[in-house]
Amino acid sequence: MPQGFLLSRHHRDIAGKTEIHLWLSGPDGPAKLVVEGEQPVLMVAANNLAKAKSLLAGSLADVKELGFQSFAREPVAMLYFATLEAHKQGQAQLTSNGIEVLEADIKLSDRYLMERFARGAIAFDGVPTAKTGHTEWRQVRIKGADYRPTLKVLSLDLECSAKGELYSAGLYGNGAAKVLMVGTPEPSDGEIDWVADEKALLQRLEAEIARLDPDIIIGWSVVAFDLRLLAKRAERHGMTLRLGRGGEALWIRDATGDGQAFASLPGRVAIDGIDALKIATYNFESFSLEFVSQALLGRGKKTEDVDNRLAEIEHDFRFNKPKLAAYNLEDCVLVWDIFAKTRLLDFLILRSQLTGLELDRAGGSVAAFTNLYLPKLHRAGFVAPNLPLGGGLASPGGYVMDSRPGLYRNVLVLDFKSLYPSIIRTFKIDPLGLIEGLVEADAIPGFREAKFSRTKHFLPEIITELWQARDQAKRQKDAPRSQAIKILMNSFYGVLGSGGCRFYDTRLASSITLRGHAIMQQTAKWVEEAGHQVIYGDTDSTFVLLDDALDHDQADAIGKGLAADINARWQQTLQDEFSLECHLELEYETHYQRFLMPTIRGSEAGSKKRYAGLKSDGELVFKGLETVRTDWTVLAKQFQTELYRLVFSDQDPSAFIRATVEETLAGKRDGDLVYKKRLRRKLDQYVKNVPPHVRAARLADEHNKKAGKTLKYQGKGSISYLMTLSGPEPLEYQQSPIDYQHYIDRQLQPVAEAILPFINLEFEQLIGGQLGLF
Structure with a gap:
């Protein structure tokens, strides 16, 4: 059977029946699979069937009772419709008359694919017809496959005026490295296709994309900005922009409220670099192309200032179009190289194949x-429940023990490998397993009166397969696959504890987290029975204090021995108490030669999720402290790193602290005093609580408005600002003197006071009299 990788899926009504269109990229080129006559279904309790048939008289295509039951163990009947419109109206009619409808929200194309276990890669058969640029298949049959695609990728970037008038379009990849530019021809080092005006640019772009025929279009905000702008400019010219395969039109759907947009490009996929990095769990202080490219590639744009860049673009369009073309193409190349460096497409392909x-x-x-x-649930004869009313009840979080604050030598970290997935595997936690376990005599006890079947379940097997696949990916050093599997496995607890999931049940989530609590507490007891002290525990990690006099090799041996001993004890305990095979795996992760567990500020109690340590190889690790937080200044981060290095090395930090304070007060560290913080809401949504960064952003846009510039901060974004004697002021419009005392009190002192008490020093005594020098 031919194979391909799924790029897009759509469904619609045509001539009184449904059609599902599946576009694939395959070894023989693009393929469009047309699936005709699939009937959308509604599911209702069988005792409501007579009423449902009466309400839907004349609109039903078929009714079947196939032996399915709900999670309430009530028989369920299937109501089939010829068209999507009839299905939609039928659902409205039933719900408005008080009849609960199950699984009504699942899209026809999604149901068609999932019921055939077709995830990403598809094997298919049917009747082919050659079309321009692709093959169309009808009378289609499909099934899941293991095809690894080689996708054609094109990087797209637009340059425009402040009003959105198109200047140029850069295209890179799949054999292209060119810019489409409005204007008369000029000499240039790069390839420029000159067009007469904006409409001609849109027509030429449409032709170029058809010629290059990419599977994937990538860019930076490529949907929310580039494709949305193209759609708007095409609309102004009365054009339908046909950027999809087979002459299909680009269609943009704007989400309400948050400015997010979704692009429909039949036969192609538009992938935004920002979204893709976030999906792959990358995190940056800023997701601007300049910041990310500098962080990942060590190069970037020539300027990061939005206003100056826009002014430069408009200037170059008038006076130096070859320069603008080079700038435009550079953005395309940066995005291309970021995707290549991070293997984002590999990651997304694997995620699609897995999920x-x-x-x-x-x-x-x-x-x-x-x-x-x-x-799997359907094959067991059950249909899924609907979302919980009101979002469901909250479930307990992960285990966090009270810490024992102190400055220590020789602390080990013992970490359970994928604790929550291993609990699901071990204790057979599963939505169907809960329904079946509640009526079985020999069920596995959970929490909050949950019981789980020993034999009827699916999630433990799903996790086992993923676990084995991840171990194989690690052995093969396939980082994208390993990361995709890790993210998927770790999402299962969150899904089961989310009111946005149809399988939500507080007994499921609680049986995972509370079992985790019990495991962590018992592990700590066994560690202490072995003669060691546990100073902290957090979700799946146990922090063990050893004797001060031990060297690294001795500590290493103890860590490995503890992990092996506790794993053996868990295997025996679970067999004895529950007759279960143990899938818990405790690993010896780290030996800290020096370790600080600070107190909560203003208290003698130990903090949680905040610590620092020095590894045997000299690496400093900070967790939850200022060094790893984006809303602290460079001054605080550098100060903390050097201060902890000195203390962990048993060196007196007094002179360093005094020198840092002196340099700060003397204005020698002004470049390190900038705060940079994200605006997580629109500026006008901050009403009652107006934090410093919002005040700075409002002040900046007041200046921008007076200067006739673009308002930069109204719709989220990031603001850089300084604390001055007049309060927070934006970096680009600072007018008042810097408030150095603020930085001493709010940046240096909190950092110092987290560690100095443990070496019998006080920050205020060390710097006493310093303020009077300036």
Whole structure:
């Protein structure tokens, strides 16, 4: 059978029946699979069937009772419709008359794919017809496959005026490295296709994309900015911009409220670099192309200032179009190189193969779980419940023990490998297993009166397969695959504890987290029975204090011995108490030669999720402290790093502290005093609580408005500001003197006071009299 990788899926009504269009990229080129006549279904309790048939008289295509039951163990009937419109109206009619409808929200194309276990790669058969640029298949049959695609990729970037008038379009990849530019021809080092005006630019771009025929279009905000702008400019010219395959039109759907946009490009996928990095769990202080490219590639744009860049673009369009073309193409290349460096497409392809999610789907952990679980559930004769009313009840969080604050030598970290997935595997935690376990005599006890079947479940097996696949990926050093599997496995607890998931049940989530609590507490007891002290525990990690006099090799041996001993004890305990095979695996992770567990500020109690340590190889590790937080200044981060290095090395930090204070007060550290913070809401949404960065952003846009510049901060973004004697002021419009005392009190002192008490020093005594020198 031919094979291909799924790029896009759509469904619609045509001539009184449904059609599902699946576009694939395959070894023989693009393929469009047309699936005709699939009937959308509604599921209702069998005792409501007579009423449902009466309400839907004349609109039903078929009714079947196939032996399915709900999670309430009530028989369920299937109501089939010929068209999507009839299905939609039928659902509205039933719900408005008080009849609960199950699984009504699952899209026809998604159901078609998941029931055939077709995730990403597809094997298919049917009747082919050659079309321009692709093959169309009808009378289609499909199934899941293991095809690894080689996708054609094109990087796209637009340059425009402040009003959105198109100047140029850069195209890079798949054999292209050119810029389409409005204007008369000029000599240039690069390839420029000159066009007469904006409409001609849109027409030429449409032709170039058809010629290059990419599977994937990548860019930076490529949907929310580039494709949306193209759609708007095309609309102004009365054009339908046909950027999809087979002459299909680009269609943009704007989400309400948050400015997010979604692009429909039949036969192609538009992937935004920002979204893709976030899906792959990358995190940056800023997701601007300049910041990310500098961080990942060590190079970037020539300027980061938005206003100056826009002014430069407009200037170059008038007076130096070859320079603008080079700038435009550079942005395309940067995005291309970021994708290559991070192997983002490899990651997204593997995620799609594992979960059935679309390549461009952001988030989607609930949908991924549904794709994996629902077909198995149906084959067991059950249909899924609807979302819980009111979002469900909160479930307990991970285990965090009270810490024992102190400055220590020789601390080990013992860490359970994928604790929550291993609990699911071991204790058979599963939505169907809960329903079946509640009526079985020999069920496995959970928490909050949960019981789980020993034999009827799917999630433990799903995790086992993923676990084995991840171990193989690690052995093969396949980082994208390993990361995709890790993210998926770790999402299962969150999904089961989310009111946005149809399988939510507080008994499921609590049986994972509370079992984790019990495991962590028992592990700590066994460690202490072995003669060691546990100073902290957090979710899946146990921090063990050893004797001060031990060297690294001795500590290493103890760590390995503890892990092996506790693993053996868990295997025996679970067999004795529950007759279960143990999948818990405690690993010896780290030996800290020096370790600080600070107190909560203003208290003698130990903090949680905040610590620092010095590894045997000299690496400093900070968790939850200022050094790893983006809302602290460079001054504080550098101060903390050097201060801790001195203390961990048993050196007196007094002179360093005094020197840092003196340099700060003397204005020698002004470049390190900038705060940079994200605006997580629109500026006008801050009403009652107006923090410093919001005040600075408002002040900046007041200056921008007076200067006739673009308002930069109204719709989220990041602001850089300084604390001055007049309060927070934006970096670009600072007018008042810097408030150095603020930085001493709010940046240096808190950092110092977290560690100095443990070496019998006080910050204020060390710097006493310093303020009077300036």
